[in-house]
Amino acid sequence: MGEEVSRKEDRRFITGRGNYVDDVKKPGMLHCELVRSPHAHARIEEIDGSRAMALDGVVAVLTADDLLEYDLATMPTLMDDTQDVLVNDKVKFQSQEVAAVIAEDRYAAKDGAEKVDVSYDVLEPVVDAETALEDDAPLIRDDIEGKEDNHCFDWETGDEEATDEAFENAAVTVEEEMFYQRLHPAPIETCGAVGDYDPGKDKLTVHMTSQAPHIHRTLFAQVSGIPEHKIRIVSPDVGGGFGNKVPIYPGYVVAAAASYVLERPVKWIEERSENIQSTGFARDYDMNGEIAATEDGEIRAIRVDVLANHGAYNAAAQPSKFPAGFFNIFTGSYDVETAYGSLSAAYTNTAPGGIAYRCSFRVTEAVYLVERMVKVLADELGMDPADVRRRNFIQPDQFPYESPTGWNYDSGDYETALDEALEMADYEAYRDEQQRRIDEDADKLLGIGISSFTEVVGAGPGKSCDIAGVEMFDSADIRVHPTGKATLRVGVQTQGQGHETTFAQIVAEELGIDVDDVVVEHGDTDTDPYGLGTYGSRSTPVAGAATAIAARKIRDKAKSIAANELEAAEEDVEWDRESGEFHVAGAPERSVTVTEIAAGAYMNHPGGEEPGLEAVNYYDPPEMTYPFGSYVVIVEVDRETGEVEFEKFVAVDDCGNRINPMIIEGQIHGGLAQGIGTAMMEQITFDDNGNVTGGDFMNYLLPTAMEIPEFETGHTVTPSPHHPIGAKGVGESPTVGSPPAIVNAVVDAMAHAGVSHVEMPMTPDVVWKHLEEAGLER
Ligand code: CDP
Structure with a gap:
């Protein structure tokens, strides 16, 4: 423990000996290509596979009708919804799986997919949650009996009455609306599977890109009726998951079902655009945050309201009793008397998801909201945001701490982490430099952003957390x-x-x-x-x-x-x-x-x-663990171009006792890079026809080494009292904690001219518009 042991697995990875699903090659293996809908909302009138079947090498064209025979045309999602494996009646998002072509090689399968003729009756789509909930919005889920609108579910937490009262009596209140845009985890390896049914042993082996092989086997058994001991899931090396490989996707089911029916191994490997356009997205939360406080910055209450876009199905990947994931933790690192959160979720004609992209089920959205709101409050009061945090932190002797939404934090020492980060960042000197640039009307403004986040990881106690009924x-x-x-x-x-x-x-x-x-x-x-x-x-x-x-x-x-x-x-x-x-x-x-x-x-x-x-x-853990950290980001904002450059990026993390500091450092670096992608570049967007306009790497911009600054990392150690080795998780802290620090920094550069919020991704044009509105542009 605590030693920087070199990664044992790297020998095979850096010598090209990794074994990923696409490396699995079986004698007689067939290949599967999915036919996807070009429309976001359309009724299927007819599917004609005859031109595809006429091609050399094409073995089968499968549609929902074929799967219906085996009761496999639909599958349950992890949130108890029912999703089409191949569309039976109505397409509900662009790129949805309509048919599958099975062929002797991948080229024939791909050629075949292009020759499957599908006629569609195109319907009006709705892609944003607000429009979807309007009275005259087109109904998406007419497959749910009695459904008359696009409302997916409502959720609330905390004490509404006490929170309202705190707001009525508050000396100061602030409010800000912010959108956490739709993101995609975009692992390097896309999803894929090799279904391999052995009629001799009557056993189905599925090699698949899975973050959760056992629960996937249970679900395969439940859906297919094949007994669980006759199914083997093998998840070989997985080239990044980030939450994207938790749900079951139609391609997995089709590869397994086709192998079962054809009695030959069937491989399905997704292309990049298929992965981005059809598999589990993350975030897409439209959030309104409010803080009630005293004039000297003591937070009395937090109130949040969210409109969530869940896509065409409720297919979030999270413990089933938490429809809004772990969004409950929106009071963050702060000792707040009372809080109330509410959320409405809508179905839209977009890919389903709401998965935990390198985070613990919506904790990212919660952390973003509260860490942004603390900055909004500090600016309203004219206080240093570091001081507002210090004034409100849960103190070390308050642990175990029960939050106003009923969550039991195990341990923490937030102020020590913040002080360490501020010292590493040379905070006071940069505050002076920031003022100097304002006074001298410099071309580049300086902004300093802080985030003192608390994560909640380690789902979870079986008493409250299960996936599809199986305790976690x-x-x-x-x-x-x-x-x-x-x-x-x-x-x-x-x-x-x-x-x-x-x-x-x-x-x-x-x-x-x-x-x-x-x-x-x-x-x-x-x-x-x-x-x-x-x-x-x-x-x-x-x-x-x-x-x-x-x-x-x-x-x-x-x-x-x-x-x-x-x-x-x-x-x-x-x-x-x-x-x-x-x-x-x-x-x-x-x-x-x-x-x-x-x-x-x-x-x-x-x-x-x-x-x-x-x-x-x-x-079965008695409780979850609560890692935390403080990040300080210093940026330069170019008043002529709106470009943002990182001047300093300090991350102090606390994951309790540390097993391998080198691996932790790597986890932090990777997560911070993803946080920068989130804050600065990444977004999945749709046009009014429901076309995905951010569905490939030309349009969905991932950060490269060029955009990533040097990170300065530090740590404190506050062991978890209930974990046998005192460790907490760490892999997600940087992705969760960094976006608000980055946005706070960019806002901070323009706050003196009245800017209170900048939406992500903060591309130069977005930032420039704020500069212009604030009269700061050059
Ligand atoms: O569940 P996942 O592996 O994504 O996340 P994690 O539990 O936070 O661990 C990420 C990596 O960091 C693993 O290799 C952990 O064992 C390592 N780690 C560590 O060395 N010390 C800790 N206190 C926490 C994680």
Whole structure:
């Protein structure tokens, strides 16, 4: 623990020996290409696959009719909605899956897809949530019995009456409307699957890009009727997930179903534009935030209202009892008396989603809202935003802290993290420089943005969190072999986070064996223990805990073998964590390691003991963990062009006890880059006809090394009191925490001229318009 162990998995990645779904090649394998709708809203009149079938190499053209025969034309979403696998009646978003062509090779499949003739009766689409909820909006979900409007669900949290009263009596109130634009996780590897039904064994193997193989197997079993033990999901190396590979997509089902029917392996690999246009999007929250405060900046109440665009189906990927994800945490790092949040969600003719893009289920939107609102309040009061934060932080001695929306924060020390970040950023000097530029009417304005965010990760306690009814525990299975080497199998699924290294470090720490003597396996439902998968930074908080506990079980058993070998009574044997050895109390010179005694577990185990040295743990966390951090971003805004340049970017994170600081650093860098993409460049947009106008990498702008500044990172350590090794998650903190810091910085550069908000993505034209409106343009 705490060592910068090099990533074990990198040997295969940097030598080109990774094994991704598209690397899976099976004898006799067929290829699948999906036919997608060019329209956002249209009734299908006819599908004619005859021209496609006439092509060399095309084996089958599948439509909803074919799937209906197997009861597979629709599938449940993770939020209990029903989504078409192939459209049966009405297309509900552009790029929706209409038919599938199965062919001997990918070229034939692609040619075939172009020759499938579909006639559509085009209907009026509606792409934004506000219009969708108007009385005369076209009805999208006429497949839901009795449905007469596009309303998806309502949600609320907190105490409305007390919050309203606090606002009525407040000395100061501020309000700001802000849109968290629709984003796409855009992992480097798109989605894909190889369905491989073996009629001999009557077993269906699906190799797929999955962040959650076990729950996917359960869902496959429930939908297809194939018994669960006859299904094997293999998720090999996954080239980035970021939440995008949590839902089940039609392509997976079609590849599996086609393989089952045709009794040959069938591969489906998505193209980039298909991935962006049809798979789970993130955010798309139109938010209104209000703060009630005293004149000296004490926050008394927070009120938020959200309009959420959920696309054509409610297909968010999150614990099922939380329709608005973990948006409840919108009071952030602040000790607020009362709060109230409400949300309305709408169906629109856009791709479904609302997935947790490198975040814990909508915590990103909540953090953005509250961290922006604190800046709005500070500007209204003419106070330093750092001081407003200090005035309102939950104090270290208030933990465990129950928030006004009923969430139990485990631990935190927010002011120390903020002070550290401000010092690293040379905050006071930059404030002076900012004023100097204003006084001298300089061409480039300086802006300083802060975000002191609190995350909530580690879903979750089974009492409140489940996916499709399965409680959100996770698991570890450790086998120490006779030679003292160990295999750890986990229920989570790495997609680049380095679990093969950090989870081995946990075992090494708990058992005193060398980290190189531990191999970590995951992503195969036939061999790994059941787990809920990797998303929402839950791996370390949940499977990391399971790993530590399983290792401790092994240590307990090893102790009795140690006593046997040391010829001492078991109660006289002690474990020395420092040296990783057992010794007799008071006689440290006589010691044995787990490696030394592993053989004893198989060859010389004490009478009455079971042989072997193995343990399994299924861990249901008592609570979630609450990592936090303070980011300080300093930008220059060019008054002539609206361009924003990063002058300094400081990130201080606290994820409790740190397993591998180098991996944490990598996680922070990657997440900050994604935060910059969010704040500055990325957005999926639609035209009035429902065409996706940000649906490829020419239009959906990802940041490159050119746009990313040097990051200065720091850390504080506030262990989680309930986690076996005191660790919290970290993978998402930077994506969650950085967008408000960046927007706060750009707003701050223009705040002296009355600018209170700038919408993301803050492209030069957006910023320039604000400069112009504020009379700051050159
Ligand atoms: O669930 P996911 O793996 O995406 O996120 P995480 O649990 O936050 O972990 C991301 C990576 O950082 C993993 O390799 C963790 O083991 C590592 N980590 C760490 O070294 N120390 C921590 N306190 C938390 C995470």
